[in-house]
Amino acid sequence: MLLTARSLTKAYGASIVLHDVSFVLNASDRIGVVGPNGVGKSTLLRILMGQEEPESGKVSLAPNVEIGYQPQQASDHLQGSGTSIQDLLLQATGNLRQLEKRMHELEMAMAVVDADLIEPLLHEYSHISSRFEDLGGYKIEYRIDQVLSGLHINTLSRERHVETLSGGERARVGLAALLLRSPDVLLLDEPTNHLDFASMEWLEAYLTNYRGALLMVSHDRQFLNRAVNQIFEINEHDRSLHSYTGNYDAYVQAQANARAKWEADYERQQEEILELRKRIKDAERNVGHAHRTAPRDNDKFVRYFLAQGKQNAVSNIVRTAEVQLERIEANLISKPPKLVRVTSQFITDPLRSQEVITLANVSKQFGENKLFQDITHTIQPEARILLTGPNGAGKTTLFKIIMGQEQPDSGQIQLAPGIRLGYLSQEAETLDPDKTVLEAYRHQQVGSEGEFIGRLLGHGLFRLEDIQKKVRSLSHGQKRKLEIACLMAQHPNVLLLDEPTNYISLDVLEAFEEAILQFPGPVIAISHDRWFIQRYGGELWTLDQGQLSINTERGSGYLHATWQDAN
Known part of the structure; x- marks a missing residue:
């Protein structure tokens, strides 16, 4: 056992986010953590890392176990002034360097020590060299090249300061440094958010062969299918943790089976309770009926005898039924909670023009970095476009030019009359952190507060107790849900x-x-989510090295075949 969590409970004010969570991590475990936004998945990782304290419960590590953690916003803690990529790599491999230094010291000591004193030195050398080998110390330079290449950051100069990198580059540099540390327990929070297709596939293979334990929060269904062998689900109703063996598909099937059994068992027990109560009621009614229909021949003995016999029989029936009912009610099956149905639907007016967006010789560069040049294309009303390309190729910049938030260096963008652009940013850029959920949702809209509350709750994205929370207090996933609700409210x-x-x-x-x-x-969607892409289909637009190439062949099969080429 590398890590043990015992009865962890965590609350923020009156809101309980984790309740009585217990589990054990072993070296072979590859665990994916799933559950609705806001149920405490990221909080659990921070508690395991020691960054937050639980209200109750304890986290224990085995002796000499090292734990490593990458948060969702992995780039934030890498912006220290003066830190270079090379600095991070040296820090990441520091333990290996220390082990290597100690091995050299022991080798020198054993070369001159008396024979009768060498045994403890040999014992220490054996332990340290085994540890050094397990962590990949004998091939550290190869591993550095392998990790940087796998995450597609091997072209970055190691002398570059971290603060000069893009958010995606910082996230990948941070992940590379963490992997090179080779901690015994690896905690990852949404590790695929800033990875392209090739990097994701490399990371899947790397984690499959990782020697330590892995606990990972992820929404990437294909990544969960390929990289984990167990699923932890945090339940939104009781905030407890439930474990499922296998990958994501196995979890979905097991969860469906468990839900069906729960519902069937509950219905069966409720039917049995109703039957027992009916039996008791019918028996008691029969007693009254027997009194009313007893013989009226003035033979008191006969009347008494028949009544007593009837009462005894009924009493036995009632007593037996009551004992069964008490036994059942002592072990009641709770009613399965109603499943939250998320309803996302866009209500919008149709476009009348056949040329919705026209790009004519559009070019853009920042300094010497030429993002794209001479893009010319017309987007039609039923277009489905997947925009791909390496990180930093200019995909988000092209969106901002279409929206008028940035100007091209040359060329023109023409929008058809009546267009209402709906934009979903990558990092919740459009939300005011000081507004409440309700205030952010109703921003620049006309209507009563009751109307907006009804619409917001109707989507199934938020509960009533959430709508007065400040945006800054929301998790990243909850902010994303608010952005989606705002997007639908705009009727784009x-x-x-x-x-x-x-x-x-x-x-x-x-x-x-x-x-x-x-x-x-x-x-038009920018995405690296392979599951989403397979469903989405559409034209493939690839931005790379300043050029935009367009392939109009539709279908997920084509897209899957071109992932490697596109990235």
Whole structure:
């Protein structure tokens, strides 16, 4: 056992986010943590890391066990002034360097020590060299090259300061440093958010062969299917943890089976309770009927005898039924909670123009970095476009140019009359952290507070107790849900979606995907979510090295075949 969690309970004020959570991590465990947004998945990782204290319960590590953690916003803690990529790599491999130094010291000591004093030195050397080998110390330079290449950051100069990197580059550098540390327990919170397809596939293979334990929060269904052998679900009703063996698909099936059995057992028990109560009631009614129909021949003995016999028989029936009822009610099966149904639906007016967005010779560069040049294309009303390319290729910048938030260096963007652009940003950029959920939702809309509360709750994205919370207090996933609700409230007829599945819990994700598929207007999506892409289909636009290539062949099979080429 590397790590043990015993009866962890965590609350923020009156809100309990984790209740009586217990589990054990062993070296071979590859565990994915799932559950709706806001149920405490990230909180659990921070408690395990020691960054937060539980109200009750305890986390225990085995002796000499090292734990490593990458938060959702992995880039934030890497912005220290003056820190270079090389600095991070040296820090990450510091333990190996120390082990290597101690091995050299022991080798020198054993070369000159007396024979009768060498045994303890040999014992220590054996222990340290085994540890050094287990952590990959004998091939550390190869491992550095392997990890940097696998995460597609090997082209970055190691002398570059971290604060000069993009958010995605910082996240991947942080992940590389963590993997090179090779901690015994690896805690990852949404590790695939800033990875392209090739990097995700490399990480899947790397984690499959990882020697330590892995506990990972992720919304990426394909990644969970390939990288984990166990699922931890945090239940939104009682905030407890339930364990399922196997990958994500196995979890979904097991959960469906368990739910069906629970519902069937509950219905069967309720029917049995009703039958027993009816039996008792009928028996008591029969007693009264027997009194009314007793012989009226003035033979008191006969009347008494018949009444007593009837009462005794009824009494036995009632007593037996009452004992059965008491036994059942002492072990009542709780009623399965109503499943929260997330309903995402866009209501919008159709577009009349056949040329919705026209790009004519659009070019953009920042300094010497030429993002794209001479992009010319017309987007039609039913377009489904997947915009791909390496991180930093200019995909988000192209969106901002279409929206008018940035100007191209040359060329023109023409929007058809009546267009209402709906934009979903990658990092909740559009939300005011000082507003409440309700205030953010009703921003720039006309209507009564009751109307907005009804609409917001009707989507199934928030509960009544959530709508007065400040945006800054929400989890990343809850902010994403609020952005989706705001997007639908705008009634857009054109969608620009920048990594739309990031941070969204799996229950919301499937409903939102369905809404996107049913959307009547054009959709342009930037995404690295392979499951989403397979459902989405559409044209493939690839931005790379300043050029935009367009392939109009539709279908997920084609997209899957081109993932490696596109990235």
